[in-house]
Amino acid sequence: MVDRLARQGIKVTGVSKAILGLPQIVRTWVAAGVHSIGESRIESIESLSRCELGVPLLLIRSPMLSQVDRVVAHAAISCNSEAVVLRALAAAAHCQGVRHGVLLMVELGDLREGILVADLEAMVLLTLALPSLLLVGIGTNLGCQNGVAPDQSNMSELSRLIKALEGRFGIRLEWCSGGNSANLPWLAGGGDPGRINHLRLGEALLLGREPLTRTAIPGLYTDAITLVAEVIESKCKPTRAWGTRHCTSFAKGPAAPQKQPDQPMAMRALLALGEQDADPAGLSCPGISIEGASSDHLVVSGAESALAVGDEQRFQLSYSSLLRAMTSPFVSRCFIEGPA
Secondary structure, eight states: OHHHHHTTTOEEEEEOGGGTTOHHHHHHHHHTTOOEEEESSHHHHHHHHTTOOSSOEEEOSOOOGGGHHHHHHHOSEEEEOOHHHHHHHHHHHHHHTOOEEEEEEEOOSSOSSOBOHHHHHHHHHHHHHOTTEEEEEEEEOOSSSSOOOOOHHHHHHHHHHHHHHHHHHTOOOSEEEEESGGGHHHHHTTOOOTTOOEEEESHHHHHSBOTTTOOBOTTSOSOSSOEEEEEEEEEEEESSOOBOOOOOSSOSSOOOOBOOOOOOEEEEEEESOOTTTSOGGGEEOTTOEEEEEOSSOEEEEOOSSOOOTTOEEEEEEOHHHHHHHHHOTTSOOOOOOOOO
16 A cells, blocks of 8 residues: 555555554554554554654644643644644743644544634644744545545645645645545545645555445455454344333433244354444454444354354454454454464
8 A cells, every 4th residue: 555655656654543553563564664653642652652663653633732742742743723732832842942743734524623724824824933843734634524535626625725825935845645544545546636645544554445435445455453252152042132121321222112922043142242342333244243232242143153152253343343442451462473
């Protein structure tokens, strides 16, 4: 992926937030030519700064005012959209005797972070006026909040904006950051990147898929990361619950009451994995159906051969499920090295 995008003049920031900045994976990315590492939490930035990776660390979420000193101390660049934060970063950088890089984020329709286009010029002027800040470039984020897809229209708008800013202020900006893994289908479909020369990729590098339609990306592995759960119960049970039913901790609402009818029986396996450990909706395995989950139990059916107590069941993960699994202290990480 790094080589493919390089042919289009695009550098890659590997976003490691879904794996909590695990050094084993981050070092693999750096060895493959990733330009920089992106993280949304200052705690992960601080941990990575101790790994001496030799590449810049980018804070991809706007810094909290309460953490600007830590951001300046450990992140080379941060994404920003608020004037008050820029001033606080500048003060912290001045006190520490450093110059902090700033990537100004522009709102282009997905309604997460971003400066409105009408306010962008004033934010650039402010950044340039703060000598302890270095304006690295502008960027945008699409696909994360409302699923708005990058396309030729909004990507051309980003290119237009950076050209206009450079002409207005007589500067040359290093980064035009077009977005994330959601940009890949547009590029693969022949989209003209224009001035876009930087992407922040997480899901594509980790799971081999683009996030908008979950389509596999040619040449990448979709099974580099799997989640393994142990069977703690295996029994033939009725296929429907019975009795008066109310809300559960994770259900949207109560189901209609059911009596115990004559109904088919089926093998059900209970796994030692739950909502606290992974997003059940993001787990998949051919031939396995997920019947439900509570905080620490997952109920499955449909195994070709009945799962026995002590067996292990493997699942592929969505991005949301991976994020939660890596965050859970009850999920162990095991790294298996071998030939590609």
